[in-house]
Amino acid sequence: MESLESQIxxxxxxxxxxxxxxGHDVDELEDHLRHQIADLTEAGLTADExxxxxxKRMGDFDAISREFxxxxxxxxxxxxxxxxxxxxxxxxxxxxxxxxxxxxAAVAIQVARLAAGFPDEExxxxxxxxxxxxxxxxxxxxxxxxxxxxxxWVLMATPFVLLALVINLYPxxxxxxxxxxxxxxxxxxxxxVIGYPYMGGTIRSHQQRMDYVRFTGEWFIYYVLIALGGGVxxxxxxxxxxPTGVDVDKVAEWVLPSGAAGAVVVAAxxxxxxxxxxxxxxxxxxxxxxxxxxxxxxxxxxVYAVTGRGDAFDRDLVSIFDALLVVVLALVLYGMSAxxxxxxxxWMDWIQLIAVASALLLDLMVLGxxxxxxxxxxxxxxxxxxVGLNLVLLVNLVGAAWLSGRFLRGRVRFHxxxxxxxxxxxxxxxxxTAVVVILPPLFGFD
Amino acid sequence: MHIDKDLxxxxxxxxxxxxxxxxxxxxxxxxxxxxxxxxGELQWTDGMLYPLLHRLRRLGYVTTEWRTPPEGRRRQxxxxxxxxxxxxxxxxxxxxxxxxxxxxxxxxxxGLQAAAGKA
Numbered sequence: 001m002e003s004l005e006s007q008i009x010x011x012x013x014x015x016x017x018x019x020x021x022x023g024h025d026v027d028e029l030e031d032h033l034r035h036q037i038a039d040l041t042e043a044g045l046t047a048d049e050x051x052x053x054x055x056k057r058m059g060d061f062d063a064i065s066r067e068f069x070x071x072x073x074x075x076x077x078x079x080x081x082x083x084x085x086x087x088x089x090x091x092x093x094x095x096x097x098x099x100x101x102x103x104x105a106a107v108a109i110q111v112a113r114l115a116a117g118f119p120d121e122e123x124x125x126x127x128x129x130x131x132x133x134x135x136x137x138x139x140x141x142x143x144x145x146x147x148x149x150x151x152x153w154v155l156m157a158t159p160f161v162l163l164a165l166v167i168n169l170y171p172x173x174x175x176x177x178x179x180x181x182x183x184x185x186x187x188x189x190x191x192x193v194i195g196y197p198y199m200g201g202t203i204r205s206h207q208q209r210m211d212y213v214r215f216t217g218e219w220f221i222y223y224v225l226i227a228l229g230g231g232v233x234x235x236x237x238x239x240x241x242x243p244t245g246v247d248v249d250k251v252a253e254w255v256l257p258s259g260a261a262g263a264v265v266v267a268a269x270x271x272x273x274x275x276x277x278x279x280x281x282x283x284x285x286x287x288x289x290x291x292x293x294x295x296x297x298x299x300x301x302x303v304y305a306v307t308g309r310g311d312a313f314d315r316d317l318v319s320i321f322d323a324l325l326v327v328v329l330a331l332v333l334y335g336m337s338a339x340x341x342x343x344x345x346x347w348m349d350w351i352q353l354i355a356v357a358s359a360l361l362l363d364l365m366v367l368g369x370x371x372x373x374x375x376x377x378x379x380x381x382x383x384x385x386x387v388g389l390n391l392v393l394l395v396n397l398v399g400a401a402w403l404s405g406r407f408l409r410g411r412v413r414f415h416x417x418x419x420x421x422x423x424x425x426x427x428x429x430x431x432x433t434a435v436v437v438i439l440p441p442l443f444g445f446d
Numbered sequence: 447m448h449i450d451k452d453l454x455x456x457x458x459x460x461x462x463x464x465x466x467x468x469x470x471x472x473x474x475x476x477x478x479x480x481x482x483x484x485x486g487e488l489q490w491t492d493g494m495l496y497p498l499l500h501r502l503r504r505l506g507y508v509t510t511e512w513r514t515p516p517e518g519r520r521r522q523x524x525x526x527x528x529x530x531x532x533x534x535x536x537x538x539x540x541x542x543x544x545x546x547x548x549x550x551x552x553x554x555x556x557g558l559q560a561a562a563g564k565a
Contacts, residue, residue, distance in 0.1 A: 024512075024522070028473060028496060031521045035474040036492070059491030067497035071504070342503050342510075413506035413529075 004047040008033065011055060018065035020072050033058060098141065098269030105137040105265055106258035113257065124179055125168065131187035132164050134261045135194060141265055142197035145272070152201035159193045163436065170440050178381045178440040185385075185435040191216070192429035209422040214337040215271055217330070221285070222267040230259050283338035290331050290348065294355035297328075301358040304365055318386045321366045325393040328359045332400055333421055341415060345408045353408065356401045363394055381443045385435050392431045396424050447487055454488060458498055460537040461488075466508060466526040467534055473499065473522070499524055507533050 008030065016026045033054050040050035058064070112133045116126040136157075143156055167186060172179040198215065199208040234256070238248040335352055370387055399420050406412045465471060465479050477495055480488055502508045507530030514520040526534075 025496065025500075027520070028522050029493065031472075031519055032474045032477075032492060032496075034519070057492045059493040061493065064491070064493035064497070067494060068500075071497045071501050342500070413504075415504055415506055 004037070004051060007048075007051050015061065018061070018068065020069035021065060022072075025068065029058070094145070094269065094273060097144065098265055101137045101141040102262035102265035102269075105134045106262040108133050108137070109257050109261040110254070124172070124176075127183045128167055128179055128186070129164070130183065131190045132160065134264050135187065135190040136160055138265055138268055139190075139194045139197050141268065142194065146197060146200040148197060148201045152197070155201075156193070156197050160190070163189065166437055170445060172440065172445045176440075176445055178443055178445055181381055181385050181439060182436050185432045188432040189429065189436055192425075192432070206419060206422040209425055210337055210418060213333050213421075213425075215268075217334045217337065218271040219267050222270045223263060226263045226267055227260075230263070283335075286331060286335045286338060287348065290335060290355060291351050293328065293331060294351050294358070297324075297355055297358035297362065301361045304362060318366055318370050318383075318390065321363055322386055322389050322393070325359060325363060325390065325397065328355060329393060329396060332356060332397075336418060336421060339414070341418065343414075345410075349404060349408055353401060353404050356397050356404070360394070360397055360401060363390065363397075366390075367394070379443075381439055381446060384443075385439065388431060388435070392427060396421075396427070399424070449487060449489070454490065457488070457541075458490070458495075459502070460534060460541060462495075462498065462502065463507065463526060463530055463534040463537065466524055467531060470523050470525040472524065476524070502530065505533075506530075 011033065012026060012030055015021060015029055016023070021029075036054035036057060037047065037050040040053055041047055045053065112126060112129070116123050139156055139160070143153055148156070163186065167182050170182075195209070195212045196203055198212050199205065202208065234252055238252070241248050241251075332352060332355075335348065339348075367387070367390055370383070370390070374383055374387065400417065403412060403417045403420055407414060407417055461480055461483070462476060465476050465483075471479070473495055476499075477490060477492060480490060499508065503510055503524075506527060508524045508526055511523050511525070512520055513523055
């Protein structure tokens with residue numbers, strides 16, 4: 001019997017090494033194996049034979065762990081694991097590929113700057129097109145990595161081309177605020193377009209949409225880390241070269257944009273290949289900041305309600321509240337994507353609901369003031385964009401708060417909360433597109 | 447007789463839900479029941495049952511609970527939910543439609559049953 005126990009222990013260790021299989025799963029599978037062995041020995045087999053047959057019946061474990069990975073993509077969402085076996089060669093060539101695309105983005109941004117007549121001039125079309133200089137490379141990087149067919153490449157390129165045409169053919173006025181709005185919203189639209197190659201040429205799968213949300217969060221963290229490291233590097237370089245009389249500012253002027261553009265692709269590559277490092281960090285950040293934000297939001301809501309200063313909001317404040325709602329939404333989405341969907345309600349879910357509810361309360365006050373203002377002074381492009389975004393976020397968060405309230409009372413499954421968010425993603429994409437495409441003609445390119 | 451693996455996969459969800467509709471159960475017992483029901487014809491890869499059960503849990507068709515029976519090891523029990531019953535009823539309608547269509551088109555007067563008898 002001793003040898004059977006050690007055989008089972010060995011098998012257990014092997015099963016546990018699969019990244020998408022957690023401790024409970026291993027317990028469950030081991031229980032299954034033991035039952036099977038017990039039945040087989042009862043039927044006359046020796047313990048050894050029983051073990052062999054039971055393991056055989058369990059099936060090819062590579063295939064099973066792939067199934068687990070597919071079902072629990074939240075535990076790892078590793079395309080690498082899903083894709084296949086030859087990890088090392090794959091990783092090496094992936095590095096080169098990422099580098100090529102990053103370098104291409106870095107060069108493209110410099111070409112655009114030269115064309116714009118930098119450093120003497122900084123024309124508005126440069127800022128407006130910024131996303132188009134960098135993000136196509138990221139899209140192409142994913143399309144290549146996912147081995148999309150020609151049709152998918154064409155489908156992916158179409159929005160890029162159409163948007164490039166639209167934003168460059170519109171006759172904006174000088175110092176036009178719709179033009180600034182386009183510069184702000186175009187990268188968002190393009191980011192949604194990149195979702196298409198990222199998800200391997202589909203947009204319907206809700207699980208893959210969640211993966212893309214998760215990717216976006218991780219990408220952001222990596223980008224910030226790279227930016228910090230780059231900042232330290234630049235600072236030290238400046239400190240060292242200053243005494244030699246080299247004009248450091250001139251150098252930085254050229255290095256910085258290329259670095260920032262290349263880092264977009266490099267961060268994506270890091271997320272793809274080093275996922276498991278950050279995987280542990282991102283949920284921790286969410287856990288840390290969700291309660292802090294909840295406290296801050298509750299305090300602000302109380303202050304505003306008590307002092308009754310809700311009518312003192314000016315235009316800038318709406319933008320700040322837009323930013324606040326975006327952050328709250330990001331925390332909600334990120335907390336959701338890092339959560340085990342089948343777990344029952346926990347204290348974090350309550351804190352999240354408190355954060356969302358107080359953000360909503362604050363926002364309603366701002367929105368009321370804002371709409372009164374529009375009633376007095378009429379619509380401007382900026383006000384329309386700010387209020388529109390606010391409404392889009394508001395509807396999302398009301399839905400999220402409603403569903404998570406029901407979830408906490410055990411009325412709905414967590415699955416439905418996820419579904420709400422992933423189903424809502426196209427609304428954000430549509431709104432951003434509307435700001436880029438419809439708003440400028442609506443306001444006469446003002 | 448070899449049953450095509452697509453067919454095995456397609457029938458897995460309704461089978462598991464139907465077994466759980468009879469009462470709560472755990473992985474190994476579910477699998478044994480499938481073998482008994484199909485007289486050993488449906489050959490499942492044992493390990494594949496668990497990702498399937500976890501998917502049903504994510505969709506809210508089953509709930510789970512870890513329990514230690516009087517004699518035995520701690521194990522996870524699966525219980526069907528109302529949503530699970532609805533999904534099962536829906537699956538049943540689909541399978542009835544498929545089998546009745548097959549029945550109508552099958553050669554010979556006995557339909558599906560006769561064809562099954564020959565095989």
